[in-house]
Structure formats: C-alpha cells, structure tokens
Amino acid sequence: MKKLCSKVALSVAVVALTSGMAGAAAKGVSDNVVKIGVLTDMSGVYSTLGGKGTQVGVEMAVKDFGGKVLGKPIQVIGADHQNKADIASAKAREWFDNEKVDMITGLLNSGCALAVQKLGGEKKKITMNTGAASTALTNDACTPYGIHYVYDTYALGKVTAEAVVPAGGKSWYFLTADYAFGHSLEANTAKFVTKLGGKILGSVRHPLSTADFSSYLLQAQASGAQIIGLANAGGDTTNAIKQAREFGIDKKGQKLVGLLIFDTDIKSLGLNVAQGMQFTSGFYWDRDKGTRDFAKRFYAIHKAMPTMDQAGAYSATMNYLKAIKAAGTDDPDAVMAKLKSMDISDFFAVNGKIRADGRMVHDMYLMEVKKPSESKGEWDLLKIVKTVPAADAFMPLSESTCSLVKK
C-alpha cells in the first residue's frame, strides 16, 4: 500500500513537472497566428453604436500595430450575435474550438457579454468587453480572463447622480428597461441618489423596444418627481425623450436624465430636442488632438464618428497586442498578467489601469448636449462639462465581490 502511494505521488510529481515545463515552453505565438474575434450586434438596435464600426476600430488597431506581432500575422474576424445570448455563446464556442480565436471583443448587450465571458473563463480565452454595461462582469461573474474595458452601470449612475442631485434634482422617478441591464443601471443610480440625500419616488419597468412611452411618462409626471431617470438605452431612450418633449413634461419643471446615451442617440434626437441634457460617457471624439486624429481616420472608413464602444475596441485591441509583444507569447495567462500590470494610456484611456477584477478604470466624462447655435458641424454634438478621475468614477476594488480580489 505504501509502495502504491509513493508511486502515485511520484507520477503526480512527474506530471506536474512536465506540465510545468510545457507551460514554460509556451513561448511565441500559438497556431502561428493571433486571431481576434469581434462578436457584437451587427444588425439590431445597437448596431449603429457598435456593429461594423467596432470591427473597423479593431482592424485599424491591427493595421496601426503593423499587422504582425512577434513575427506572426494578426487576423480579425467578425460575427453578429443578434442580441441573443445563445447565439453569442455558440459562436464564441465555435471560434475558440475550431477557429483558433485568441481574444473576443465587442460584446454589446449584457446578456451576451456574460455568456461569452463565462465561456472564455472555462476555455482560458481572453474576452475584452467594450460594449456591455452590467457590473456583474467584474463582480460575481468575473473570470481571470475577462476584461471590462469602457464603462459600466456603476460609473454611469455615480457620475450622473453626482452631477444632478447637488444641482437640485432631489426626487427621482425611473423609467427602466425590464432586463438585466436596466435593473442594474436603476439600482446603481438609485444607490447614489439616496446617498447624496435624494429620494426615489418610484419606478416603472417597460419592455425592451417600446415604441410609445406616453403612458409611462404620464405616470412619471403624476409622481411629481423633479427628475425622470431613464435607465434604458438606444431607441428606448430616444423615444422617451422625444415624447416627453411632445407632452411638454420638461416645461412643467420636470427634467429628463438619460443614464446611458451614445453620440448616435443624440444624432437621432437632433440637437433641438436633446440640447442641455447631461450624461456620462467614457469617450468623446472631439476631446483633444489625439481623439480628433483618430476620429478623422475612423470617419474616412466608417462615415460616422466613433462611439465609446468603437473607440474602446481600438484601444483594447492595441493594448492586447502590446501585451503579447511585451510578454513574448500569446499565452492567455502571460498576456493577462502583462495587461494587468501595464499602464493603459492612449487617446482613448486617460490614467487607465486594469484591476484584479478585470475592470479597466480610466477617466470618465460628464457630457452636455450643445445648443443648435453652438454646433459647428454635423457631428459637433457635445461638450465635456467635467472630467471625473478614474478613482472617483468606478466601483472601488474593495467593494467588488469578484473572487479574484484579495481581501
């Protein structure tokens, strides 16, 4: 019996040793190619703010990097997950298993993002999320290979609440999209509103893709709240804002606050309707010379200015490739270690850092929509009211429930 035990121990040791050696030997690039997959909404409600533009961002980064890393070619492929989590995870599985994809980015829509990040965790593949907003990605659902790059519902709620509540917006009523993202955004925002001395008077949950908001708006109006918070996105937000103007809700002293707004939504509303609104963003194309140079090159290809998702995909890809170069391998563990230790600093991210929980923290911006008279061009839509330092915008690491955070 004793002999058997020692034999087992010995073989375990041998296995451990050889596999350890194999790990150490994994230098260079696996399969002789670094493959990046852009998996996002290419045709649905979010395709204007992400979609093909996200792939354009990734392709630009690859080109700017020189098309090769460690002497091996870099390839980009894209697919449409149609905002369905099952399609997203089936596609990601196919990419990881058969297509030798090393990293997936984009991932708009929290449902799809959570599914793919989980799969990446199981298969040891890096996911760099630029599109989705749910804070679950870097809390309960965090993985050693998942990075949440651009923004989240915590930062959106916090920055906006800190701007609106002290300015007099004490009582709130929420119009909330009835799925994971909307709930998360409402909960995070409500937390800060109450913390700052504000009051939540109520909320109404509407189905995703609602065309007519007038009923909900009348309920919000009847609540008498000073602020009507829109915990939704895309077409839902724009329809709600438009119809509030139509019913003259803003004229009676109630103010609408959109909690997640993209440049493309402002385009859709028109400055006339949207002027004066404040919201939080992770990026604006017209911030400084760096962003403008990038935006100009992006516009030449895509015929629209980049949103934070699209610019974020460029930055994520660029830094991923830099990390591979610095690590001397595309081995996911080594690359993640590099990513989490290096500074993330480019036109997109200011004071960026990827934390243990996978959250990329960087400066966020409080934006305001320009008046039509202030706008000098088709895309001259916003101005930056305030820059919020990374440390103040995002959830502190100590509050993260991610199991990777040492406490």
Place this chain on the structure above:
Amino acid sequence: MELSFQMVMSQVMLGLNNGVFYAILSLGLAVIFGLLNIVNFAHGALYMLGAYVALLGFTSLGPLIGMPDFHLNYWAALIVAPLVVGAVGIVIEKTMLSRLYKFDHLYGLLLTFGLALIIQGVFTNFFNVSGDPYDAKPEILGGAVNLGFMMFPKYRLWVIVISLLVCFGTWFVIERTKLGSYLRAGTENPELVKAFGVNVPLMITLTYGYGVALAAFAGVLAAPIYSVSPVMGSEMIITVFAVVVIGGMGSIMGSIVTGLLLGMVEGFTKVVYAPASSTVIFLIMVLVLLVKPAGLFGRES
C-alpha cells in the same frame, strides 16, 4: 397605484392613439387578405418605407435634384409617400405575388416575409438603427390642447381624427359601394366576375397597392412621433398580426374595431402592470383563438 378618473381617461386617450395605428395597419392587412388571400408580412417594412419616403423627401430630395432649398413638406408627404409605396406594392404584386395565388397561403407568407427582411436589411445598412428625427411637423399641429383631464399634443389628436376618417372611409367603399361589391365578388368567384367584363387581375393589383399605401400613410403619420428607424416596422408588425387574428382574418370592420380596442387595453395595462403590456395582446389572442377560432368578427367557413 390608485386609478383616478383622470389617470384612466388619459390612458384611454393614449391607448386610442396607439390603437389607430394598429387599426390602420391591420385594416390594410385585412383588405389584402380578404381580397387576395395573401398574408402580407411585408406590411411592416412598407410602413417603414412610407416613413422614410417622408424623411428623405424632407431632407435629401432637394439636394438630389439640384434644388437644395426644396423640402417635401408634411402635407405633401402624406400624399406622395402612399403613392410611391403603393407603386412599389404594385410592382411587387405584378412581378411576384401574382404568381403565387394558385398555391397555398404559406408561399405568399414566405415571400412577403423574405421581402420584409431584405428591405429592412438594406435600410439598416444605410441608416441609423436608433432612428433619425423627422422635423417636418407643421407649426399648426405643434403644442398641446387641454382636454380637461390632460394636456394632449395636438399632433396626436390630428393622427386620431385623420386615421379614423381613413379607416371608416375604406370600410364604406368596400362594404357599401358598387366598386366594393365588385371587389368582394371578384374574390368570391373571379371567373364569373370576369364574364361580366370586369378586369379582375387589375382590380387585385390595385387593391394590393391600396393596402400597402395605407401602411405608408400610417408610416408618415408615425414619423413625427417616433424616430424614423429601419426596425420601426418589424416592432409593430407582430402586434398588428395579433390584432388581425383577434379581429378575424379578412374582416374589415373587425380589424378597425379590434385595433382601437386593443390599443386601449394595452394602454390600460401600462398603468396597472407595465411589464405585461407587451404580452397582453397575445394573451387575448390565445383566449380568443380558444373560444372563437375564426376571431371576434370572423365568419366560420
């Protein structure tokens, strides 16, 4: 939430507002199904097309024809968009649908569904999916009127009035005039009607053209309220089909009345329990199909 009289009345008005869109769209479907036996799944896409004709006429037509100051105004769009889309419909009927009448319903459904996906896909490629604003709402329809229990936007009131006029006008022509009786007879027994010297194929083509023109008309009415987006039709069409099924496939009056009623039911649900508002119509559809499979106004065949 306590239900005050004011609250209920406001919701009824808003429900009526949504209801007229359901009514005018399901009316078009009913006309087409009743006379052509085609389940026109392209209806939503043509509704969207109507809104885009109005939008592009306002923003892009002028520069295109070398007159940058020319804008197709709202009133003109209300006439032009249905004509343009009606013409598109006639081309579709002549070149594609007319080949399918001798087959099962299913083929027409598949063809029009495919067309809807193609039209929507092309527009998604070129336009902002979250929508573009249509700023051509005439001055005279701006602002709101005081109805006593609520401030109601004038434009929505106009939509309700004009839609009801168009709906009941259509009903009158089909059910109460000689032309309408030709139409109905033509579907009942085309051979016999032909024998009387009536050009039945032409009549059917024009009927399809009129049905889709109604969709385009609704699209123009919707443009100033909602953002004009490539997916506006697909969001609407499923609900509208439920309305048609509840009212009874092919029943003209049934589709109008059911459209209005269900709009109000939906509006009322939004106050009582908002998350159910997107499903309540389908729940009613299930109940109606169980109790009265031909629909509320349908005739058992």
